[in-house]
Amino acid sequence: MATIPNQRIKQMKDDHLFHIGINVPKDDVSKLFGDVKFVCMGGSAKRMAAYARLMEERLTAEGQEPYNYAQSTDRYVLYKVGQVLFVNHGIGIPSLSTVLQEIGKLLFHAGCSDVTFFRLGTSGGIGLDPGTVIISEKVVNWELQQQWNLPVLGKMVHNPAVPNKEIYSKLKAIADSLSLPNCLGTTMCCDDFYEGQGRLDGPFSSFSDEDRDAYLQHLQDKGVTNMEMESVGFVALCNKMNIPCAVICVTVVDRLKGDQITADHDHILQWEKRPIQIFFEYMKKHHLK
Numbered sequence: 001m002a003t004i005p006n007q008r009i010k011q012m013k014d015d016h017l018f019h020i021g022i023n024v025p026k027d028d029v030s031k032l033f034g035d036v037k038f039v040c041m042g043g044s045a046k047r048m049a050a051y052a053r054l055m056e057e058r059l060t061a062e063g064q065e066p067y068n069y070a071q072s073t074d075r076y077v078l079y080k081v082g083q084v085l086f087v088n089h090g091i092g093i094p095s096l097s098t099v100l101q102e103i104g105k106l107l108f109h110a111g112c113s114d115v116t117f118f119r120l121g122t123s124g125g126i127g128l129d130p131g132t133v134i135i136s137e138k139v140v141n142w143e144l145q146q147q148w149n150l151p152v153l154g155k156m157v158h159n160p161a162v163p164n165k166e167i168y169s170k171l172k173a174i175a176d177s178l179s180l181p182n183c184l185g186t187t188m189c190c191d192d193f194y195e196g197q198g199r200l201d202g203p204f205s206s207f208s209d210e211d212r213d214a215y216l217q218h219l220q221d222k223g224v225t226n227m228e229m230e231s232v233g234f235v236a237l238c239n240k241m242n243i244p245c246a247v248i249c250v251t252v253v254d255r256l257k258g259d260q261i262t263a264d265h266d267h268i269l270q271w272e273k274r275p276i277q278i279f280f281e282y283m284k285k286h287h288l289k
């Protein structure tokens with residue numbers, strides 16, 4: 001079961017999970033979600049719907065359209081197919097932390113046990129061909145620390161962010177067995193897509209091309225393989241709730257070659273299927289369809 005250290009949650013008569021449009025106990029969450037074993041999260045609502053459909057096709061020949069439990073809100077989508085939840089988290093840690101904490105409470109109210117969380121995302125690679133899958137053995141913030149720093153009541157709180165070694169090692173073996181271009185890596189979590197990731201194709205350019213190149217080279221020298229915008233918050237929140245977790249991101253650009261994402265839509269769609277392919281194999285190994 002997700003560990004919810006806040007004892008008040010147990011005593012609350014009603015819990016409105018506002019951003020996913022679910023009310024406890026009005027919605028019978030034990031019945032609806034009590035058997036969940038995996039939660040797959042990713043930024044885009046459409047991609048999560050596509051993943052839910054792929055999962056549905058695995059379970060039923062017809063592949064019926066998955067139901068969005070969060071349809072009363074337009075913030076997030078939440079599909080349940082078999083024992084898997086597919087939830088989008090939007091861009092950046094504030095968006096992710098809001099929905100992840102509500103999903104944690106949902107699973108707690110539903111009495112779920114032994115649940116594992118995955119972030120299946122996209123990222124910018126550093127010196128890696130687009131389409132490469134990176135399974136994070138480390139997630140770091142801009143200071144290359146394995147922690148998510150959050151100001152709480154005017155003080156900075158440092159939340160450790162450590163992915164589960166047993167899981168990422170298994171995922172690596174699976175990616176190899178599927179012959180997908182992949183590596184274990186250090187994923188750097190940024191608070192901005194443009195200057196915050198050393199880009200010079202945004203509206204602002206407070207540094208030179210040389211500064212940009214030197215910074216990206218410095219990151220590569222420090223072992224950083226890819227950049228995205230949620231990993232540290234995702235892993236830290238899972239760690240705080242005692243939920244085993246992993247981050248699998250495919251790269252859509254090699255940042256040593258450029259800032260813009262120029263790959264065509266079809267390639268991106270194909271690459272985006274790689275993380276979910278690995279997840280499906282992982283599920284099989286855990287005797288779930």
Ligand code: R2B
Pocket residue numbers: 043090091092121122123193227228229230
């Ligand atoms: C990867 O891609 C998104 C930005 O394009 C962001 O959510 C992330 O982490």
Ligand code: URA
Pocket residue numbers: 122123124125193197227228229252253
């Ligand atoms: N997502 C990011 O955050 N950065 C990239 O370069 C690509 C996807």
